[in-house]
Amino acid sequence: MKHLKNAMLALAMAISAIAAHAQTTDFTLDITGNISHATDASTHTYRFTRQDLLALPVKTIRTSSNWTPVSVWRGPTLKSVLEKAGAQGKSMRVYALDHYSHEIPVSDAEQYGVIVAYERDGKPLEEKGFGPLMLIYPRDALPDDANRKIIDSRFVWQTYKIVIE
Numbered sequence: 001m002k003h004l005k006n007a008m009l010a011l012a013m014a015i016s017a018i019a020a021h022a023q024t025t026d027f028t029l030d031i032t033g034n035i036s037h038a039t040d041a042s043t044h045t046y047r048f049t050r051q052d053l054l055a056l057p058v059k060t061i062r063t064s065s066n067w068t069p070v071s072v073w074r075g076p077t078l079k080s081v082l083e084k085a086g087a088q089g090k091s092m093r094v095y096a097l098d099h100y101s102h103e104i105p106v107s108d109a110e111q112y113g114v115i116v117a118y119e120r121d122g123k124p125l126e127e128k129g130f131g132p133l134m135l136i137y138p139r140d141a142l143p144d145d146a147n148r149k150i151i152d153s154r155f156v157w158q159t160y161k162i163v164i165e
Contacts, residue, residue: 027132036086
């Protein structure tokens with residue numbers, strides 16, 4: 001009987017941990033502005049759920065940033081996300097949960113192979129870190145240090161919205 005009680009307690013704790021982890025990894029990404037596709041016509045927004053982003057082909061980038069050592073980042077390409085929303089502008093403003101925003105050329109998506117990372121070193125990004133999403137450039141593969149300084153400001157973490165201009 002004691003073993004059964006311990007097993008039930010362990011199972012309850014495991015289910016609780018899984019539920020808590022699922023809540024911290026749930027997220028959305030809204031693309032709005034100059035787009036031709038919308039999942040919500042009333043707000044002219046293409047909303048990606050966690051499942052939508054996980055369903056896109058995954059790319060991996062191994063790089064460092066000013067805030068992290070060399071890490072392995074995973075997520076869909078920014079290009080595939082923009083294509084799915086029908087982005088038609090030349091620039092985009094990327095917004096973060098901490099109220100930071102940065103204007104980035106849409107051409108970066110293809111030129112640099114930027115990804116919308118939801119995972120770092122095999123673990124989901126969380127809001128209290130860089131998540132739920134972070135734009136990742138292959139910075140360490142760039143040969144020009146001057147270009148690296150420009151790119152550093154484009155590593156937008158806690159990304160939740162992109163407005164195509």
